[in-house]
Amino acid sequence: MDTNVNQQQRIISGAAGGALALLGARKRGFLGLLMAAAGGYLVYRAATGNDPVMQVTGGGAVSSKPIFVEHSVVIDRPAQQVYDYWRKFDNLPHIMSHLESVTVLDDRRSRWVANAPLGTHVEWEAEIVNDKPGERIGWHSLPGATVDNAGSVQFESMPGGSSTRVHVALSYRPPAGPLGAAVAKLFGEEPSQQIAEDLQKFKQTFEGGSKN
Secondary structure, eight states: OOOOSOHHHHHHHHHHHHHHHHHHHHSOHHHHHHHHHHHHHHHHHHHHSOOHHHHHTTTSGGGOSOEEEEEEEEESSOHHHHHHHHHSGGGGGGTOTTEEEEEEOSSSEEEEEEEOGGGOEEEEEEEEEEEETTTEEEEEEOTTOSSEEEEEEEEEEOTTSSOEEEEEEEEEEOTTHHHHHHHHHHTTOOHHHHHHHHHHHHHHHHHTSOOO
16 A cells, blocks of 8 residues: 555554544544544544545645644734744744754754644754744745645834734644644644633743843
8 A cells, every 4th residue: 555644643643543533432423433534533643644635635625725824922022032032943842832943054944843642743844934023024934844835923012112023834744634723723733722822921931031
């Protein structure tokens, strides 16, 4: 049998599928059947390395439409100061709970490792494509990423210059397409939740002391 699912996707599918099938077996009614069926599909995908839906659609239709999320927060610090802290990417795992590590490779490229459902993780390399000091950072993932993603962070100086509106916009394709996004959300590892929570944590941490 041909395989069309990479090893990292198989690990995520297996972990999520097993838990989903177990939860479905414990639930009654249509929802339980649906959860069990989705879990079984993910377990099959992990065990065989083959995604029948991807095979039928030519491998791309399930995840051809990116998922878009965005959130903003106002931080009581000047824009340049907030930008400087964010631009030093290895600071981010300290204030973003879903990030395990960020390794800076050079002026434009970095390697990211993030938490995924049920104790697994995803990783990718990203490249900065738009960098305007004190105002904006834009990036996209490089080929081979477990999760294809692109986005930007804007640092808008508020009237008076003492506070900054930080706006994060992100588009991504989950490893298992829309089903993968649903499973991730079920287990609390969905990017829109993470970004909202992490921006609030960033605000609390950053305003809690002077950042260099």
